[in-house]
Amino acid sequence: MEGKTALIAGATGLIGNGLLHVLIDAPEYKKVYALVRRPLEINHPKLMEVVVDFDRLIDYKHYFAVDDVFICLGTTIKKAKTQEAMYKIDVDYPVEIGRIAKECGAKHYLVVSSMNADSKAKLFYPRMKGELEEKVQNLGFEKLSIFRPSLLLGDRKEFRLGEEVGAFLSKGLTFLFVGSLRKYKAIQGKTVAKAMYKVAQQKEQGKTIFASEEIENIGRQ
Numbered sequence: 001m002e003g004k005t006a007l008i009a010g011a012t013g014l015i016g017n018g019l020l021h022v023l024i025d026a027p028e029y030k031k032v033y034a035l036v037r038r039p040l041e042i043n044h045p046k047l048m049e050v051v052v053d054f055d056r057l058i059d060y061k062h063y064f065a066v067d068d069v070f071i072c073l074g075t076t077i078k079k080a081k082t083q084e085a086m087y088k089i090d091v092d093y094p095v096e097i098g099r100i101a102k103e104c105g106a107k108h109y110l111v112v113s114s115m116n117a118d119s120k121a122k123l124f125y126p127r128m129k130g131e132l133e134e135k136v137q138n139l140g141f142e143k144l145s146i147f148r149p150s151l152l153l154g155d156r157k158e159f160r161l162g163e164e165v166g167a168f169l170s171k172g173l174t175f176l177f178v179g180s181l182r183k184y185k186a187i188q189g190k191t192v193a194k195a196m197y198k199v200a201q202q203k204e205q206g207k208t209i210f211a212s213e214e215i216e217n218i219g220r221q
């Protein structure tokens with residue numbers, strides 16, 4: 001059968017779950033492998049759910065020989081409890097998945113980072129995302145796409161106070177997010193997902209970093 005193969009990590013999350021549905025419905029993909037730690041409860045002929053121990057990713061190497069690798073993993077400090085635990089999910093797992101996939105011949109690595117990612121930042125979160133970006137650049141993929149969304153909007157099962165307040169302000173103050181401030185405008189998780197899928201179909205090689213307003217433009221086309 002013609003078509004590409006994809007590996008996705010984070011398929012139970014806001015962006016990742018939206019992306020998973022886009023990928024399995026897309027004619028460009030014949031198979032989508034979803035690395036999860038709990039079942040997805042979706043059945044689809046193109047989907048292969050792989051329940052893994054993320055601390056032993058190398059044991060699942062035989063699923064990593066794909067065309068496109070999509071990383072939508074992440075957590076919050078509230079859930080992770082410590083910065084070390086958060087770093088493991090937001091940086092170590094994405095880098096290890098990329099390392100194994102590159103070794104298995106994957107061509108394109110697409111990862112969700114965050115607005116303001118900066119390895120020199122004083123604050124932990126932007127510094128962590130900046131370090132993620134630096135580490136994935138060292139993996140040597142032919143094509144690397146880094147997505148830096150602003151505050152994410154969408155339906156979550158859990159309540160995140162900071163994001164709810166941010167979303168409320170962002171919606172109420174839409175008129176402020178023009179010109180150079182457009183990159184701060186909140187963005188729907190499903191728009192990020194659509195943009196990742198579209199970028200995966202583009203032929204250009206090399207590294208590209210997509211700011212939130214660019215993600216919005218691509219995802220809404």
Ligand SMILES: NC(=O)c1ccc[n+]([C@@H]2O[C@H](COP(=O)([O-])OP(=O)(O)OC[C@H]3O[C@@H](n4cnc5c(N)ncnc54)[C@H](OP(=O)(O)O)[C@@H]3O)[C@@H](O)[C@H]2O)c1
Pocket residue numbers: 009010011012013014015016037038054072073074075089090112113114115148149150151152153163189
């Ligand atoms: N929230 C925002 O406003 C915002 C803004 C900019 C960038 N971002 C970044 O965007 C990315 C995606 O965000 P999102 O809101 O779509 O994420 P999300 O809904 O919180 O989903 C996170 C995904 O990571 C998985 N995950 C979490 N802990 C894990 C662990 N210990 N082992 C394996 N998998 C684990 C989750 O799996 P389970 O379902 O099994 O937990 C889920 O699939 C994240 O990197 C985030 O930092 C977020």
